[in-house]
Amino acid sequence: MDAQIKPEASAPGTQAKQRISGRAVLLSLGVLLANIVINGLIFLFFRDSTLNPLLTAVLAVLWGVLGVYLIYYTLTWAVEQYPDRIRRKVLPYVFVGPAVIILGWLLILPALRTLYLSFFNASSEKFVGLSNYAAIFSDHLMATALRNNLLWVFVGTLACVCFGLLIAILADRSSYERIAKSIIFMPMAISFVAAGVIWKFVYYYQPGDEQIGLLNAIVTYFGGEPQAWTSMLQPWNNFFLIIILIWMQTGFAMVIFSAAIKGVPDDILEAARVDGAGEVKIFFGIMIPFISSTILTVTTTIIVFTLKIFDVVMVMTGGQYDTEVVATQFYRQFFMYRNFGYGSTLAIVLLIAVLPVILINLRQFRKQGGF
Amino acid sequence: MVGKKKRKSSKTVVNLILGVICFIWILPTFGLFASSFRPAADILHTGWWKVFPHQEWKAGETLQLSKDVDLRQPIEVNGKTYSDDQLKAGVKADDSRLIWENRRARTVNMQEQGWKTTPDLTLDNYKNVLSGKEYKLKEADGSETVQKGSGLSQAFWNTLTIAVPATVIPVLIASFAAYAFAWLRFPGRKTLFVIIIAMLVIPIQVALIPVLKDYTSLGLNGSYLGIWLAHTAFGLPLVTYFMYNFISQLPKDLFESAFIDGASHFTIFSRLILPLSVPALASIGIFQFLWVWNDYLVSLIFIGNQPSVQVMSMKIADLVGSRGNDWHLLTSAAFISMLMPLAIFFLLQKYFVRGLMGGSVKG
Numbered sequence: 001m002d003a004q005i006k007p008e009a010s011a012p013g014t015q016a017k018q019r020i021s022g023r024a025v026l027l028s029l030g031v032l033l034a035n036i037v038i039n040g041l042i043f044l045f046f047r048d049s050t051l052n053p054l055l056t057a058v059l060a061v062l063w064g065v066l067g068v069y070l071i072y073y074t075l076t077w078a079v080e081q082y083p084d085r086i087r088r089k090v091l092p093y094v095f096v097g098p099a100v101i102i103l104g105w106l107l108i109l110p111a112l113r114t115l116y117l118s119f120f121n122a123s124s125e126k127f128v129g130l131s132n133y134a135a136i137f138s139d140h141l142m143a144t145a146l147r148n149n150l151l152w153v154f155v156g157t158l159a160c161v162c163f164g165l166l167i168a169i170l171a172d173r174s175s176y177e178r179i180a181k182s183i184i185f186m187p188m189a190i191s192f193v194a195a196g197v198i199w200k201f202v203y204y205y206q207p208g209d210e211q212i213g214l215l216n217a218i219v220t221y222f223g224g225e226p227q228a229w230t231s232m233l234q235p236w237n238n239f240f241l242i243i244i245l246i247w248m249q250t251g252f253a254m255v256i257f258s259a260a261i262k263g264v265p266d267d268i269l270e271a272a273r274v275d276g277a278g279e280v281k282i283f284f285g286i287m288i289p290f291i292s293s294t295i296l297t298v299t300t301t302i303i304v305f306t307l308k309i310f311d312v313v314m315v316m317t318g319g320q321y322d323t324e325v326v327a328t329q330f331y332r333q334f335f336m337y338r339n340f341g342y343g344s345t346l347a348i349v350l351l352i353a354v355l356p357v358i359l360i361n362l363r364q365f366r367k368q369g370g371f
Numbered sequence: 372m373v374g375k376k377k378r379k380s381s382k383t384v385v386n387l388i389l390g391v392i393c394f395i396w397i398l399p400t401f402g403l404f405a406s407s408f409r410p411a412a413d414i415l416h417t418g419w420w421k422v423f424p425h426q427e428w429k430a431g432e433t434l435q436l437s438k439d440v441d442l443r444q445p446i447e448v449n450g451k452t453y454s455d456d457q458l459k460a461g462v463k464a465d466d467s468r469l470i471w472e473n474r475r476a477r478t479v480n481m482q483e484q485g486w487k488t489t490p491d492l493t494l495d496n497y498k499n500v501l502s503g504k505e506y507k508l509k510e511a512d513g514s515e516t517v518q519k520g521s522g523l524s525q526a527f528w529n530t531l532t533i534a535v536p537a538t539v540i541p542v543l544i545a546s547f548a549a550y551a552f553a554w555l556r557f558p559g560r561k562t563l564f565v566i567i568i569a570m571l572v573i574p575i576q577v578a579l580i581p582v583l584k585d586y587t588s589l590g591l592n593g594s595y596l597g598i599w600l601a602h603t604a605f606g607l608p609l610v611t612y613f614m615y616n617f618i619s620q621l622p623k624d625l626f627e628s629a630f631i632d633g634a635s636h637f638t639i640f641s642r643l644i645l646p647l648s649v650p651a652l653a654s655i656g657i658f659q660f661l662w663v664w665n666d667y668l669v670s671l672i673f674i675g676n677q678p679s680v681q682v683m684s685m686k687i688a689d690l691v692g693s694r695g696n697d698w699h700l701l702t703s704a705a706f707i708s709m710l711m712p713l714a715i716f717f718l719l720q721k722y723f724v725r726g727l728m729g730g731s732v733k734g
Contacts, residue, residue: 046596047589056595057532064539064599069641072547076637091636092560095551098544099607100563105585106604107570110578117580170389173382182720183393187400189712189723191665193684197691197705198399201406201698212418212698214402247396255724308574311667315688327668330576335672340580347576354572365568 021081028078035071042067071098111351118344122337132345142346144322145329151238152309152325156245157302161295163246164253169283171254172261181258185251192248196315199244203229231321238323244312249305253298260294261287300357307353326350407706408492411699422490429483431467436477448479496703501527522678523704526686530664530708532595533682537602538660541610542652544603549614550640554626564615570608578605579672586673593677601673602666606659617651618644650722657719658726661712683708 042063046056075094079087121128136142167184171177187195204213205228211217216226229240264287272282288295310327313319319328326346334343406419413421421427434448445452448469453462458479461470472480501524551557552564582601583592591597621644629639645652667684674680687704690697716723 043596047591047594054528054532057528057535060532060536060595060599061539064536065543068540068543073637076635080635089557092551092555092557095555095636095640096548096563099548099611102544102600102604103567103570103607106582106601107573107578107608108566110581111573113581114577167389167392170385170392173385174389175382175386176389180389180393183397185724186713186716187396189661189716190709191667191684191712193665193667193687194705194709197687197701198403200691201403201702202399204698210416210418212415214398214418214420217418217420247399304572308576311684314667315691318692327574327576331668331671334580343580347574347580350574351577354574357572358569361568361571362565365565 024078024081027081031074031078035074039067039071068098114344114347117340118348120341120344122339122341124340128341132341133349136342136345136349141324142329145324145326148238148323149307149309149325152242152245153303153306155239156242156249156306156309157299159242159246160249160253160302161299163250164298165257165295167250167254168257168261169287171258181251181254184254187248188251190248192244192311193315195244195248196312199247200230200316203240205229230316230323234322237317237321241312241316241323244316245306245309249302253302256294256298257291260291264290300360304354304357307350403702403705406698407496407702408494409496409699410491410493411496411697413491414698414702415696422492424486426484426486430472430480431483432481433472434469434479434481436479438477440477442474496699497707500700500703500707523683523686523707525678526681526683527707529680530682530684533598533602533670533680534660534663536595537599537606537663538656540599541603541606541659542614542656545607545610546614546618546645546648546652547640548607548611549618550636550644552611552615553619555636567608567611571612573608575605575669583672591673593674593680595680598670598673598680601669602659602663605669606662610655610659613655614648614651617648621647650725653719653722654726656726657715657722661715661723664711 046060046063072094075097076091079090079094082090117124118132119127119129137146167180171180171184174180202214203216204211205216205226206212207226211220211226213226215229220226230237268286269282272286277285308327309325310331313323313325313328314331317323319325319332324332326349330343330346330350333339333346402419405422406414409419409422436446436448440446442455445454446458448458453469458469458471459474461468461482463469468482468484469479470482472478502522552560586592586597589597591600625643625647626639629643634642665684666682667688670682670685671688674682674685683704687701687708690701690704
């Protein structure tokens, strides 16, 4: 990364003394202004567009590709009217500018504003200090949400990592690795809402002997009583929701572990076998240490993902029957109760929970050579 | 010799265990798939596994009882007596089953057991869930009710309208930024990139309330533009990071020779970098596309209840809430929403896996 190209070095002197022409200034201001006006008009057009959605989509793709491309094209053209030394300074900002503006407006500033709002009351009018934070740790509903979230993170992640590892190893030694991996990985492609419907059907309960839900049919076949799995069996219903996460995320863990396992050198494994080590011993003594950093990465990834779990709970129970998690509670406080104070505080709690991961990412980046 | 035999038998065990796991994994999806083709009444009364050949009672001989049989007394059929309730539910008699065929006309059917090998399948569920028109639904007891379709086809197009620009825009913007971060030097480069890395795993919940406030004052709520911009912003850190990793690994010589030929950064980017980055663009593009396609939270907040812009995931979630027992609609709707991801999964698996592995940390 340290070796950057310095193309201008090849032709020193000749251009460096060029003056900034008035024409260039006018041109670039004109281009900038024209871009703002035209894209502002396009903005208004799309905002108020009542055209057929398909046509809107086509236009949007055109704008997304051509329009965004043209913004860069015209702005770099304008910058190129200036002498080299100015061009070199300004051009990078033209390239990163749009990304920085959008990120700043829609992600970074809002995060700071949310932090600010979390110190205010429900209608964001009165400063209340840390009392929102005190409240969410004492309120019964919030306590349930926090407890459930911990359950999700702990049970869900542990199960995903263990199953992922197990299946990766089994697949590695089986005779139909590709198909098996496809089957296990497939749920990752579909949405949580669709997965929710799939599993709602599995857990479906109706009174009477004829059960159309798979789980209850199995239970009644073996002479058991059918159950309303996701509602009545508190607090175990949480586990039935977590199973959905496991079903979806194990494939992710498996694919990454599978790649890591293939990286374990064969001669080490062979040497261990010659020395008489059993498969179990090889697994714990050689494989696990060898892929430990991969296990760490997968674990943090799934933890981050699980912390923010929302769709499954929303579709399956809507947070009823004591299945509330932080993200659903956030939605409820924000949208239904219009309590911006609590809502913001919950969002910040999620942010604090992922803070260690952010720090790990940054350290990792610096270690890899970063800049 | 012994070792080889042992290896072989252990392989069979491995295959067997893995087979069971795969079977369990695919069973829920298969159940949904099979159900979506069954008639509405069947879904509610028998499990989906009944699409496989199974034994069931089939209508047989009809017995006419005398018109003045008292239903409150034990009823005599073929020399044995049964109660009215028994005949309602069906009662076993030798090899056959007796059940009222028409209680008022006092006819009893003597059903016989037989194999049912061809399941009743229909495309009606798909038609009904896609259209917004009214349709007639046959209940199990033969009565008919009129229901309104769910208009999922409109939601399908809405989802596509949102997903395509919400993929193209961030990928393009992020690629430009990634090029600058990788190959240009400018003050603030390090700070800006560190911020982008910090944003990688940020929960989007921290941005939702203020962005919604801005959108409300700008009139962007419930508009396509608003949701494109939201998805662009939430996707940018990851796409930028992903593209940076790719673009910064390109060989330096490439740029040097281009510069000697007098090419500008813009030309190098669009003529050289973009074509070279196609595999990376495909991977991250697929990831972003699926992310938007499967998204529920962002649409829930920025689109709300406007049916004209509603996306499929919201529509299905609404169906679950309002018509949670209409399995003929839910199963087919869920399957329609899965079509696109599954097609991408099976057709573009290589890019898909790469994109998912790079992008799984997204907030």
